[in-house]
Amino acid sequence: MRLLIIEDEPGIAGFLKDGLEEEYFAVDIAYDGKTGLDLAMTNEYDLIIIDWMIPALSGIEVCRQVRKSGSVVPIMFLTAKDTLEDVVFGLDAGANDYIKKPFAFEELLARIRVQLRNVNQSDDTLSSGLVTINPVTHQVFCSSSEITLTPKEFALLEYLVRNKNKVCTRSRIIEHVWDIHFDSDTSVIDVYITFLRRKLENAGCGNLIQTIRGVGYIVRES
Amino acid sequence: MITKAKHTIMNVRILSKFWSSMSLRNRIAFYYTIVTSFLTAFVFLTIYFMVESIVYKQFDQEINTEVSEIFSNAHIRKNDFTDFSQFRNHIDDRKVLNSDDGHEDKEPAKVDTEFIQLVNISGKVINKSRNLSRNELKFNTTLPATSYFNDSINGSSIRQAQFPLLNKKGIIQGYIIVAVPLKNAMIVLNDLLTIFLFSYPVIIITLFILTRLIAGKSIRPIEKVIATAEKMTQVNLHQRISLPLNHDELYRLSATINALLDRMQDAFQREKQFTADASHELKTPLAVVKGTLEVLVRKPREQEHYETRIQFCLKELDRMSRLIDQLLMLARFESNRINPHINTVKLSDALENIMVRMRPIALEKAISFNVVGIRETNVAADPSMLEIILENILSNAIKYSPSGSTVTIHVESKERTIMCSISDQGIGIPEEKLHSVFERFYRVDESRSSSTGGFGLGLSIVKRLADLQKIKVSVNSIKDKGTTFGLTFPTS
Numbered sequence: 218m219r220l221l222i223i224e225d226e227p228g229i230a231g232f233l234k235d236g237l238e239e240e241y242f243a244v245d246i247a248y249d250g251k252t253g254l255d256l257a258m259t260n261e262y263d264l265i266i267i268d269w270m271i272p273a274l275s276g277i278e279v280c281r282q283v284r285k286s287g288s289v290v291p292i293m294f295l296t297a298k299d300t301l302e303d304v305v306f307g308l309d310a311g312a313n314d315y316i317k318k319p320f321a322f323e324e325l326l327a328r329i330r331v332q333l334r335n336v337n338q339s340d341d342t343l344s345s346g347l348v349t350i351n352p353v354t355h356q357v358f359c360s361s362s363e364i365t366l367t368p369k370e371f372a373l374l375e376y377l378v379r380n381k382n383k384v385c386t387r388s389r390i391i392e393h394v395w396d397i398h399f400d401s402d403t404s405v406i407d408v409y410i411t412f413l414r415r416k417l418e419n420a421g422c423g424n425l426i427q428t429i430r431g432v433g434y435i436v437r438e439s
Numbered sequence: 440m441i442t443k444a445k446h447t448i449m450n451v452r453i454l455s456k457f458w459s460s461m462s463l464r465n466r467i468a469f470y471y472t473i474v475t476s477f478l479t480a481f482v483f484l485t486i487y488f489m490v491e492s493i494v495y496k497q498f499d500q501e502i503n504t505e506v507s508e509i510f511s512n513a514h515i516r517k518n519d520f521t522d523f524s525q526f527r528n529h530i531d532d533r534k535v536l537n538s539d540d541g542h543e544d545k546e547p548a549k550v551d552t553e554f555i556q557l558v559n560i561s562g563k564v565i566n567k568s569r570n571l572s573r574n575e576l577k578f579n580t581t582l583p584a585t586s587y588f589n590d591s592i593n594g595s596s597i598r599q600a601q602f603p604l605l606n607k608k609g610i611i612q613g614y615i616i617v618a619v620p621l622k623n624a625m626i627v628l629n630d631l632l633t634i635f636l637f638s639y640p641v642i643i644i645t646l647f648i649l650t651r652l653i654a655g656k657s658i659r660p661i662e663k664v665i666a667t668a669e670k671m672t673q674v675n676l677h678q679r680i681s682l683p684l685n686h687d688e689l690y691r692l693s694a695t696i697n698a699l700l701d702r703m704q705d706a707f708q709r710e711k712q713f714t715a716d717a718s719h720e721l722k723t724p725l726a727v728v729k730g731t732l733e734v735l736v737r738k739p740r741e742q743e744h745y746e747t748r749i750q751f752c753l754k755e756l757d758r759m760s761r762l763i764d765q766l767l768m769l770a771r772f773e774s775n776r777i778n779p780h781i782n783t784v785k786l787s788d789a790l791e792n793i794m795v796r797m798r799p800i801a802l803e804k805a806i807s808f809n810v811v812g813i814r815e816t817n818v819a820a821d822p823s824m825l826e827i828i829l830e831n832i833l834s835n836a837i838k839y840s841p842s843g844s845t846v847t848i849h850v851e852s853k854e855r856t857i858m859c860s861i862s863d864q865g866i867g868i869p870e871e872k873l874h875s876v877f878e879r880f881y882r883v884d885e886s887r888s889s890s891t892g893g894f895g896l897g898l899s900i901v902k903r904l905a906d907l908q909k910i911k912v913s914v915n916s917i918k919d920k921g922t923t924f925g926l927t928f929p930t931s
Contacts, residue, residue, distance in 0.1 A: 226726075228751065229727050231731070231751075232730040232731040232734045232748075236734035236737070239734070239738065272884065298719070299722075300715070319722055319725045319729045320730070321729075322730055322733040322737075323733070
């Protein structure tokens with residue numbers, strides 16, 4: 218899952234990136250509104266976190282512009298503005314959630330998970346066939362036996378399962394699993410897919426990921 | 440007795456309660472009506488008594504004419520009375536003759552026009568005109584010798600006069616009493632009185648209703664003021680009272696209230712902005728520290744990682760404590776309890792101290808100081824406060840100067856005052872924002888980025904301290920050329 222954080226306070230942007238990357242998110246950071254809007258318009262993010270008071274373009278304006286472009290990406294405000302009017306104003310500008318500074322990191326994580334949850338999903342657990350993924354504890358099970366994955370392997374599997382029964386193109390996988398600093402060589406995906414398949418096969422869930430030749434990969438609900 | 444007193448007190452209370460709860464329009468109408476009712480009553484009474492006196496004068500004259508006629512007919516001079524027999528044939532000659540004489544039938548009215556009666560000194564009726572028949576005119580010894588008064592005979596009003604009859608020695612021998620009926624005059628007077636009595640309450644009630652209407656109309660703008668004011672709350676201060684057309688007292692009242700509302704809205708807005716800014720400035724470092732530490736303890740890490748993160752948090756905490764220091768300083772200075780200890784301060788020494796303190800920061804950006812103008816000069820100021828002022832202005836100048844530029848400090852003597860100006864070659868302040876720079880937490884950069892360091896409190900502290908010491912602070916700026924802060928010290 219790839220996130221964009223638009224935040225001018227380096228301290229906050231810093232620990233958010235640290236903490237979220239440890240949670241297997243790919244994180245991009247913009248330090249002002251203009252850069253943030255450019256990134257949001259040119260890349261596909263699964264969630265955008267915006268501070269209200271940022272230079273160049275206010276968070277509200279960034280949010281409005283993103284919504285105006287027709288994007289439905291979940292947007293969360295992260296701001297020190299804490300009056301009732303501010304919260305209402307922020308949510309009305311098109312945001313999905315509003316977190317007041319200072320906040321607990323665990324709460325932020327939980328709220329991010331809520332935004333990433335599918336409409337028909339009752340809890341955060343994802344599953345396809347025999348495989349179940351718990352994004353909170355970062356555990357993957359095949360039937361009842363646990364599979365140990367590296368963060369990138371986990372993020373890749375999570376993305377494929379979240380988009381099950383849909384073809385995930387290489388470029389989309391790169392966009393959602395790796396951050397902006399990754400160069401465009403997509404062959405790294407094949408390497409990770411190979412690792413994943415081997416680990417799944419060992420646990421007895423070998424045929425989960427299928428290759429669509431020349432396009433990408435798909436996880437099909439059997 | 441006591442219960443009665445209690446009753447009275449209660450009545451008074453109810454009355455005063457009623458009085459105090461009376462609406463302004465009713466009160467105006469009430470006052471106006473009371474005054475007018477007195478005035479109208481006075482006018483009516485005056486008219487009535489004037490008419491009455493004119494009427495009586497007329498009758499009195501008639502009586503006088505009659506008397507002198509009788510006297511002349513009887514060949515008597517007023518002060519030459521000897522005997523009542525003198526009148527014998529003259530008292531009734533006309534009247535009686537008239538009534539008996541068929542030729543005079545054309546003037547029957549004359550029959551009962553005058554009543555004449557003669558009384559002796561003891562009041563006994565000697566003679567009277569026949570038209571009196573069995574009645575007698577009242578004789579009043581207590582009245583002065585010649586007097587006119589009203590009476591009634593057979594139920595109809597008469598105007599009556601009694602004249603003394605004097606002998607040669609001037610001693611009263613008797614009286615001749617003459618009376619005329621008042622019938623027509625009385626009708627006129629009674630009618631007049633009736634008209635007055637009936638029209639009086641009608642006039643008063645009409646007046647009260649009209650005054651109430653007019654008063655209500657003229658104070659209607661007040662109702663509007665009340666309605667607007669009632670709608671106003673702390674969060675909804677943008678409504679204004681619409682000004683009346685006429686430039687009268689109500690116009691001034693409305694304008695004054697509107698001006699008051701402007702000031703209140705301004706104050707609320709500033710207060711709101713202050714709270715929002717303070718909350719931003721305090722919460723951001725708090726969020727940074729909290730978040731960094733939270734992420735840090737989620738997993739075991741290497742020693743170096745811990746150290747860099749904790750150092751980072753400490754820096755944030757330093758920033759926070761600097762902000763709290765400044766906030767407290769401002770709060771102390773704004774509470775007005777601080778009295779500056781004004782002394783003679785050597786301005787050059789104070790400047791030198793600050794420059795020494797600032798040099799390390801200036802050297803980092805390769806900024807040099809250039810001091811021009813008079814060297815040795817004394818100013819009246821509180822030394823520690825002056826130091827805070829200069830430090831704030833100078834650190835701002837360094838903060839907003841590009842690397843390698845010069846900060847110029849210029850001291851000059853102007854019209855018996857000392858002017859010290861500090862100029863930088865920095866980014867400048869847009870003209871429309873210049874007036875706000877002394878406001879608490881005001882920052883030209885609206886995103887309040889912490890990368891430029893400040894909180895926006897320095898200049899409000901400068902302003903406050905300068906005000907306390909009667910130092911004038913001015914600011915001039917040209918965009919991209921630089922900003923100049925001027926301090927004008929009072930003459931010591």
